[in-house]
Structures are given as C-alpha cells and as structure tokens.
Amino acid sequence: MKRRLLLVSNSTLHGGGYLDHFHCSPLVLFVPYALHDRDAYTKTARDKFTSLGYELNGIHEALDPVSAVRKAEAIFIGGGNTFRLLKSLYDNELVTEIKRRVLEDGVPYMGSSAGTNVATVSINTTNDMPIVYPPSFSAIGLVPFNINPHYLDQDPKSRHMGETREQRITQYHEEPDTPCVLGLREGSMLLVEGNTATLLGTTSARLFTRMGPGDGEL
C-alpha cells in the first residue's frame, strides 16, 4: 500500500512545517472547510507554505472540488470544527475520492486536529462541539483506528465535574464494534508509511483498546 500520511494532534496549520517528511515538493491542495472563513484560512495557509517553498491552492477556489482532488499532488486538511469539516466533505462528495487518491495513488495526506480526525475510521472521538449534523460520523478511513487529538491527561487538581478525556474514550468503548483510539497529545504526530506507523514528537501518545487492560503508553 502506497499510503503516506502525517496526522498531527495540534490545531490549524501545524503540520505544514513537516512536509519534508515526504521528500518531495508538491503543489498542495488545502481543504479549509473546518473554519467558517475559507478565504482567510487559505490565505494564512498559503503565506505559511509559500515561506516554506511550497505552492498551495484552496479547494474552495476550484470550480469542481472532486476534479481538484483528482489532480492533487498532496492534500492538507487543516483544523477547526470536525463536524463542519466532515459535513462539507460529504456535501462536496469528496470522502471516497480522497480515500482513493491517498490509498490507491499514494498522494501524501496531511491533517491537523480536525484534519486528523477525518482521516481515521470515524469522528466519534473528536473533542469538538457538534455545531452541524453531518450525514454520518464515518470518516475517510485512511487508518483502521480512531485518533483523539489534543489528548489531555487528567488534572488531579481539577474540580471540574465534566468527564475526563479518559472517561469519554472509555464510554466510546462501551459501545459495540468500536476500534482502538490513539490519544495523541499536543506536540505529537503520527507518520504512516505503507503499513508502518511511527510516532513523532516529544509528548508521546496513549493507546486505548476496547478490552481495557491493553491500554498503554506509546
């Protein structure tokens, strides 16, 4: 499998600086759907990528987004709201096309935060507020597990009564047929090359499995 992915925990444009992991200088197709102001988001992304020596086009600038994906040399999906992002991917009929390009044609894929969520099995483990209703929580499925970006360890001093991140993921695993979840701390990212996944960064990650006792630090 030609798969080349870089899945970053952090928000918005982190990940751009890591294009050199792919050892090429592609024209990048940027997907700004996770934020409301697509023009402003694309301008910020373009400024950053230009300074790094890459060209970048916003997918919303294309007349036909499916055709833009068919021609893309690399795809970068930025962070923001995961529900808004996935709904727009479905509304523009891009989920299947991105999957095909990345898994069959080997087009490099980068995702930050929400862009990492949509690369996995489903968005069931996003931290975002469900501000819009997508037609499904199933995502692009570039890897056979889920990721929880911005993974936060419990603060023993917190008096807040909302569930901890660990409790939330455990509740997910109470549901049937749920995949593993990689809790990816800010500062970490996952590089996937073919069937090999390498954890990069300094903060490491925590893997949650449905059976519970298999949980572990990576």
Add this chain to the structure above:
Amino acid sequence: MKRRLLLVSNSTLHGGGYLDHFHCSPLVLFVPYALHDRDAYTKTARDKFTSLGYELNGIHEALDPVSAVRKAEAIFIGGGNTFRLLKSLYDNELVTEIKRRVLEDGVPYMGSSAGTNVATVSINTTNDMPIVYPPSFSAIGLVPFNINPHYLDQDPKSRHMGETREQRITQYHEEPDTPCVLGLREGSMLLVEGNTATLLGTTSARLFTRMGPGDGEL
C-alpha cells in the same frame, strides 16, 4: 403554559436535592439512558431519592417506555453522554411524548448535564464526545434556546491549543438560524416556570447571542 423545568449544569444526579422547588412529592420516572449501566445508575438514583423521601422508577424497567412517560408524575433525566441519551430517546420514541407531557400536562421535568442538553432546542452545544450517531441533533425543545452545561471560562494560563468554550459557541453561531446559548456554569441551574426563567445557584451564567455584541453576564 404549565411548563415546570429545573435544568442543572452539573453531572449525573445533581438536581435530585432540588425537587422541593416543585412543591410536590411525585413518583419520579428516571431516565438512565446517558450511562451504559442503566441498572447501576438507577440504583444510585433510587438510593438518593429514597433518602430524600421520593419514590423513583427507572424507565428501562418498564415494559413500555412510552406508556411509562404517559403515567409519569415527574421526569428526571440524568447526566452522562448526550449522544447516547438522545439516540436512546429517539430509539424508544420518547422525544415527542416527553415534550407533550411536560408542555401540555405540566409534568415537572428535571435534567442534569446531558439531561439539560436534551431539554433544549438541540444538542449542538453539548461538550460530550459523539460516541454514537443519533438520527438527529434536534432535542425535546422544552425551551426555545440551547444550553452549554459545565460552562468554563477561559483559563488565561492554559497552553492547551484546543478551542476555548467561548470559541466553540462562537463557531456554532457562525452557522445560520442558530438559537441563543446559555453557558451555565457548574453550580448554576435554571428554574423555568411557565414563561419565566430564574437562574439559581452561585456561579451565574453567560448568554451568547448570534449577533455577538448582545453577549452578557446574567
């Protein structure tokens, strides 16, 4: 309108101690759908309510949940996961029936956390992880606005890169036709009697309107 609601910010069983707001001693129908172990949750709730002098039955113990709602003297929906709760309400065809009983028959309704979310227009402003896919985000609609329970003010010392609660609600209001959102801090609750809503507790609340400048402390 006979509406009598007590909508509590905090998790799980908070709210039980406040039944005296309703000046009656009803047999309470408890809805434990937001947690996985419905028996254990109902036992905890029953122990607490019994100590306060109230009788309580779990809706999942009834052969026909719709009929249980039709006979209920008071309804208490406990906290947990909002997506799981709303999906179960739809699966058991209870959304319309609870709305009718509360708005037409004046049956008192209490909700904690997720039970507060489902009492509003929609669950678009829950903090919970979307661990299951409900058939809609539209909720019971006992009030014409949304609530964000466990509302958290921004921590100026935080270095976490996830969105603040304020940013999340602002993103919701970037979407068309979105109602006001009451950010209800832990320790606060809203008592609704007819067309009058009274904020109780010591921590107050923050009201977000779609236009932005109308935001204010309550």
